Amino acid sequence: MKPLMTLTATVVFASAGLVLADPLPSWSDTAARERIIAFVDSVTDATSDDYVTPSDRIAVFDNDGTLWGEQPVYFQLIYAVDEVKKMAANDPSILTSDALKAAAAGDYAALAAGGEEAILEVINVSHSGRSVADFQASVAEWLATAKHPTTGLGYDQMTYQPMVELLSYLRDEDFKTYIVSGGGIHFMRVFTEQAYGIPNQQVIGSYGNSAFEMVDGAPTIMKEAGIGFVDDKEGKPINIDRIIGKRPVIAAGNSDGDFAMIEWTTAGEGPRLGLIVHHTDAEREVAYDCDSHIGRLCDGLEKGPDMGWLIVDMAQDWSTVYTGDR
Amino acid sequence: MKPLMTLTATVVFASAGLVLADPLPSWSDTAARERIIAFVDSVTDATSDDYVTPSDRIAVFDNDGTLWGEQPVYFQLIYAVDEVKKMAANDPSILTSDALKAAAAGDYAALAAGGEEAILEVINVSHSGRSVADFQASVAEWLATAKHPTTGLGYDQMTYQPMVELLSYLRDEDFKTYIVSGGGIHFMRVFTEQAYGIPNQQVIGSYGNSAFEMVDGAPTIMKEAGIGFVDDKEGKPINIDRIIGKRPVIAAGNSDGDFAMIEWTTAGEGPRLGLIVHHTDAEREVAYDCDSHIGRLCDGLEKGPDMGWLIVDMAQDWSTVYTGDR
Numbered sequence: 300m301k302p303l304m305t306l307t308a309t310v311v312f313a314s315a316g317l318v319l320a321d322p323l324p325s326w327s328d329t330a331a332r333e334r335i336i337a338f339v340d341s342v343t344d345a346t347s348d349d350y351v352t353p354s355d356r357i358a359v360f361d362n363d364g365t366l367w368g369e370q371p372v373y374f375q376l377i378y379a380v381d382e383v384k385k386m387a388a389n390d391p392s393i394l395t396s397d398a399l400k401a402a403a404a405g406d407y408a409a410l411a412a413g414g415e416e417a418i419l420e421v422i423n424v425s426h427s428g429r430s431v432a433d434f435q436a437s438v439a440e441w442l443a444t445a446k447h448p449t450t451g452l453g454y455d456q457m458t459y460q461p462m463v464e465l466l467s468y469l470r471d472e473d474f475k476t477y478i479v480s481g482g483g484i485h486f487m488r489v490f491t492e493q494a495y496g497i498p499n500q501q502v503i504g505s506y507g508n509s510a511f512e513m514v515d516g517a518p519t520i521m522k523e524a525g526i527g528f529v530d531d532k533e534g535k536p537i538n539i540d541r542i543i544g545k546r547p548v549i550a551a552g553n554s555d556g557d558f559a560m561i562e563w564t565t566a567g568e569g570p571r572l573g574l575i576v577h578h579t580d581a582e583r584e585v586a587y588d589c590d591s592h593i594g595r596l597c598d599g600l601e602k603g604p605d606m607g608w609l610i611v612d613m614a615q616d617w618s619t620v621y622t623g624d625r
Numbered sequence: 626m627k628p629l630m631t632l633t634a635t636v637v638f639a640s641a642g643l644v645l646a647d648p649l650p651s652w653s654d655t656a657a658r659e660r661i662i663a664f665v666d667s668v669t670d671a672t673s674d675d676y677v678t679p680s681d682r683i684a685v686f687d688n689d690g691t692l693w694g695e696q697p698v699y700f701q702l703i704y705a706v707d708e709v710k711k712m713a714a715n716d717p718s719i720l721t722s723d724a725l726k727a728a729a730a731g732d733y734a735a736l737a738a739g740g741e742e743a744i745l746e747v748i749n750v751s752h753s754g755r756s757v758a759d760f761q762a763s764v765a766e767w768l769a770t771a772k773h774p775t776t777g778l779g780y781d782q783m784t785y786q787p788m789v790e791l792l793s794y795l796r797d798e799d800f801k802t803y804i805v806s807g808g809g810i811h812f813m814r815v816f817t818e819q820a821y822g823i824p825n826q827q828v829i830g831s832y833g834n835s836a837f838e839m840v841d842g843a844p845t846i847m848k849e850a851g852i853g854f855v856d857d858k859e860g861k862p863i864n865i866d867r868i869i870g871k872r873p874v875i876a877a878g879n880s881d882g883d884f885a886m887i888e889w890t891t892a893g894e895g896p897r898l899g900l901i902v903h904h905t906d907a908e909r910e911v912a913y914d915c916d917s918h919i920g921r922l923c924d925g926l927e928k929g930p931d932m933g934w935l936i937v938d939m940a941q942d943w944s945t946v947y948t949g950d951r
Contacts, residue, residue, distance in 0.1 A: 562844050
């Protein structure tokens with residue numbers, strides 16, 4: 300009997316090992332976690348009617364407010380303001396407008412009062428007039444030192460650990476994970492590979508104008524002033540169609556800027572999962588939705604559940620919030 | 626001694642097997658083939674100074690004239706003209722301009738006489754006002770039946786077999802292969818996966834405007850009139866930076882529309898390969914370069930060799946031309 304007993308013991312230990320390898324350890328044991336795993340199990344089970352072939356396993360994620368924080372203002376805007384401060388310290392004559400003066404003073408209220416035009420000016424001045432390589436070196440330097448005003452964490456430590464785990468879990472199940480964000484492509488690519496395991500070619504976002512120029516005898520991609528494409532609202536499904544050319548199987552967001560992307564995803568034939576991160580946790584993060592000036596979420600909460608979208612309740616469904624809090 | 630002899634025989638046969646599995650059987654035994662293989666060997670050899678990590682192995686290919694034919698006119702324009710003919714047969718009242726009348730009559734000379742504006746009108750009428758899905762169904766139907774005027778082959782049989790083999794060889798060596806073409810993304814994606822083994826998300830090209838609309842209650846990507854982006858000349862490196870976010874290691878083209886892309890690629894640090902397909906074969910294909918109305922190649926021939934670019938001489942370096950000729 301001994302060989303059989305040994306075999307049984309091996310099977311028991313192997314099963315225990317399988318159970319222990321929880322793919323989503325920072326998700327609480329709630330219905331949200333259960334639904335995600337059941338969905339992934341069904342689309343990856345070759346015997347299931349819901350089976351999706353690996354080449355069609357596309358999952359798209361908004362970034363700000365979905366994969367990392369976005370309060371009190373988008374982190375990319377904090378970079379832009381810090382950059383204008385730095386530029387003004389070198390050369391105060393660049394402060395030719397109220398918007399730039401507000402930025403140099405770190406006065407976000409005054410900047411917001413100037414509306415979109417003011418913010419665009421600060422983005423233009425901080426993001427253009429240099430090569431992509433120089434811009435990305437500047438963002439990398441900022442990320443290495445800047446700290447968030449309320450958490451004190453580095454910005455790239457403010458990724459949501461449960462979502463980082465979800466990305467990794469999906470890739471283990473042969474999904475291709477994409478970011479589809481209102482944030483800028485050149486800005487995001489400085490940290491997205493390391494923070495999320497997502498390579499540059501799977502980072503989709505907004506971008507400014509570019510030019511191809513000879514600089515010191517070398518062909519160079521220069522960042523220029525002006526908006527090339529805003530990857531928000533209807534722009535998200537349009538950009539997914541242009542760049543990926545396939546309708547995703549999973550789409551995740553946190554604001555009404557993600558509504559069109561999730562709507563288009565879940566309207567596809569076959570199994571689809573729409574997911575919204577609802578910021579309900581005033582203690583560990585910030586509680587906000589329909590009334591927020593950033594990441595406003597009204598339509599998604601009102602219509603999403605009827606369309607079968609999974610609303611993730613951050614306070615209830617996540618046992619950890621920030622990666623840097625672990 | 627018998628075991629050793631058996632082992633030796635196995636090694637000999639295994640080596641013979643390796644030699645027989647020629648990755649580029651449709652390339653003649655010339656310096657071009659040798660240089661390509663030497664380059665790939667060096668960047669994939671972990672002990673080489675030229676080693677490139679798999680995640681950076683990006684290879685970009687123009688399509689028209691590089692991966693498939695482009696004479697006597699771009700095949701996408703032939704689709705557009707055939708489509709206008711079909712639309713006019715259903716409803717002659719659409720023929721509201723000389724350009725559309727020329728298209729409906731299949732009169733390419735009259736169409737060319739109308740210049741870019743005339744061609745744009747024919748593209749607009751044939752490519753817009755319907756969903757991406759409907760447009761692609763129409764292209765698929767056309768590809769299944771249309772024949773090239775001089776070869777009599779289906780258009781998707783006019784891919785260049787040596788280039789199809791090169792794509793496959795590079796993927797076997799862990800390269801990610803991309804198309805970066807002046808052709809339209811929605812048009813190309815109908816055949817690129819099957820013809821080249823390149824998935825939709827690695828097909829970069831020109832595109833028209835799109836809209837996200839509710840059609841019969843379903844969210845739909847509609848193709849609209851007007852140009853969104855022309856993926857040609859400086860647009861190619863700009864689009865590679867936007868979509869891939871990495872400088873390629875290999876870039877291949879056939880016309881001066883590819884010059885900027887190859888220039889930017891080969892100006893990068895470390896090993897890079899720029900490749901130009903020179904159409905030298907009047908017998909098996911069409912011989913053309915600097916004086917051609919399509920695929921004009923002057924700068925590449927004049928400056929490319931000094932920059933170390935490999936000029937592939939179709940007549941000399943390819944033993945087969947079209948995939949459909951095998």
